[in-house]
Amino acid sequence: MNVKQITNLFSLMEFFVRAQRPLAVKDMVAEFGWPRSSVFNTVSTLVDLGYLYQPVARGGYYPTTKWMELARQLSEAQPLPESLHQLLEELASKTGETLFLAAPEGTSIVFLDVVESLADIRFIANIGQRLPIHVTAAGRAILSQYAPAERAATLRRIQYQPYERDDFMTPEAVEDNIQQGLSQGWFVNPGIYAPGVAGVAVAFPFQGQRYAIALGGPASRLEKNMASLGELLQTSVDQFLHDNES
Incomplete structure (x- = not known):
């Protein structure tokens, strides 16, 4: 409201x-x-x-x-370090796509930080923007960090409806995809939420919180590179977490 x-x-x-x-x-x-x-x-x-x-x-x-x-x-009181924003900038530079950090908020995700692509045709994201947690790659990356009982309870609270595609219309369908994402190390959104927009995301557990780092862009540009983009995000996040645990 x-x-x-x-x-x-x-x-x-x-x-x-x-x-x-x-x-x-x-x-x-x-x-x-x-x-x-x-x-x-x-x-x-x-x-x-x-x-x-x-x-x-x-x-x-x-x-x-x-x-x-x-x-x-x-900004000075922001609990997230500047090095995290720099990570998004580095990934945006390497991929040419829009990068963002997402956090859970009930049955939605909220964008906490965004580095937008410089390409003429790009995914436009805004800090504070909210999207459904189950149909977005970032949302499923976040859900993958929940304990099974908590994830099941969250999935039951979702009001399922078709978006651009109707891939995730039941808790079971979302759970199956989360398990697939866990096995490969990253999550994808092949134009499910919005027409022509795709995304790749990885889980980002940081400072005791459950986040996701994701990129978005035109499906025509991303669909052939989902695996390589997922590997790049996962490798970069693993290195960042390792460096910040030392």
């Missing part, structure tokens, strides 16, 4: 990112169709809290650097 006020706040901040300029109340009303009084109250509150200001009188509002300071402090 979304809290409307919070959703509206972040929609507004994303509008500032797209616009790259000060915005007047009328711009926000035109963009979202919100009541003018609601927009004015939101803007006034953000000004009072120090998050918006007017660079020029009557010239519109723009975010202050207070947002940057919050982001900096959160």
Whole structure:
């Protein structure tokens, strides 16, 4: 369930990112169709809290650097080391594809870090993005780290529905694929969730948490290289975990 006020706040901040300029109340009303009084109250509150200001009188509002300071402090407190982001960057450079770190959240996965491919045609991922845990390679890589009873309980809570393909419509079908992934060392998503998009992932148990490192890209580019990409991810992750256990 979304809290409307919070959703509206972040929609507004994303509008500032797209616009790259000060915005007047009328711009926000035109963009979202919100009541003018609601927009004015939101803007006034953000000004009072120090998050918006007017660079020029009557010239519109723009975010202050207070947002940057919050982001900096959160980044410094991030429990994941910078070396992990560097690993994603290295793998993105080697493969030419989008790399991401995923964590479980109920019956979904959430992207914690993303390094996007530079290719014109690429998998576009965003930090904070959520996808169903059972149909994604990253999700099944995470599920593979669960104890059997916990995994079975999670699979029973999923509301199964067909996506681009209907490969995983029962707990048994997902479990069979997880066992296959465990035997080969990596997990694949051959265009099951979204049309034309494929993925490869490996389990990444780190600092007592269950993560996955995965890459995504056009199925036409990945489908012939799934095994080699899986081996590369697994080798890189094994080396990273070894180096960080020393």
